[in-house]
Amino acid sequence: EIVLTQSPGTLSLSPGERATLSCRASQSVSSSYLAWYQQKPGQAPRLLIYGASSRATGIPDRFSGSGSGTDFTLTISRLEPEDFAVYYCQQYGSSPRGFTFGPGTKVDIK
Amino acid sequence: QVQLQESGPGLVKPSGTLSLTCAVSGGSISSSNWWSWVRQPPGKGLEWIGEIYHSGSTNYNPSLKSRVTISVDKSKNQFSLKLSSVTAADTAVYYCAREFHDSSGYPIGLDYWGQGTLVTVSS
Numbered sequence: 064e065i066v067l068t069q070s071p072g073t074l075s076l077s078p079g080e081r082a083t084l085s086c087r088a089s090q091s092v093s094s095s096y097l098a099w100y101q102q103k104p105g106q107a108p109r110l111l112i113y114g115a116s117s118r119a120t121g122i123p124d125r126f127s128g129s130g131s132g133t134d135f136t137l138t139i140s141r142l143e144p145e146d147f148a149v150y151y152c153q154q155y156g157s158s159p160r161g162f163t164f165g166p167g168t169k170v171d172i173k
Numbered sequence: 174q175v176q177l178q179e180s181g182p183g184l185v186k187p188s189g190t191l192s193l194t195c196a197v198s199g200g201s202i203s204s205s206n207w208w209s210w211v212r213q214p215p216g217k218g219l220e221w222i223g224e225i226y227h228s229g230s231t232n233y234n235p236s237l238k239s240r241v242t243i244s245v246d247k248s249k250n251q252f253s254l255k256l257s258s259v260t261a262a263d264t265a266v267y268y269c270a271r272e273f274h275d276s277s278g279y280p281i282g283l284d285y286w287g288q289g290t291l292v293t294v295s296s
């Protein structure tokens with residue numbers, strides 16, 4: 064079973080700054096099956112990135128994803144006030160079949 | 174626009190069975206998508222519970238497999254979750270979600286989510 068770890072646990076930044084979030088897998092993950100979600104308090108998660116680097120419908124281009132193998136990155140080029148939230152990476156494994164989430168990175172206002 | 178709505182009791186007694194339903198609107202549960210349940214304990218991260226296809230095929234999180242049953246009702250365009258022998262550790266917001274897939278049919282993410290429903294396990 065693949066385990067996802069995310070770092071840092073919390074990222075304190077100011078609006079306008081660049082955010083770089085890391086997701087590391089315990090085994091190699093196909094880039095096709097690595098996704099990122101944003102979750103704000105009291106809301107359901109929202110899909111941001113799938114296939115490691117493809118933005119979901121309606122996601123601003125300040126969000127970008129990259130990486131391969133065991134190391135993946137979510138970058139927010141310039142933080143807007145609405146971007147302060149928790150971000151989760153996720154992958155779908157084949158053995159056993161199913162989704163796995165990372166523990167999340169909280170991006171809060173410095 | 175696909176919409177999902179969870180419903181069910183907000184309070185379940187310890188050792189009892191948690192039962193939730195997810196109603197799908199704006200799309201058919203018999204489409205080529207799989208459908209998932211995800212939960213989130215208060216203040217904690219996301220945990221995938223399991224998934225179902227309209228044919229009834231299922232996959233479950235190994236850590237919950239012995240206690241979970243997910244079923245589908247195509248006539249009502251909904252799917253359901255049952256979690257047995259619950260304890261306080263099962264207290265969480267439960268979400269239902271739609272999976273989307275690549276061209277080979279492999280799941281690559283969850284694109285539509287319900288708003289979530291809080292289930293508390295307490296006597």
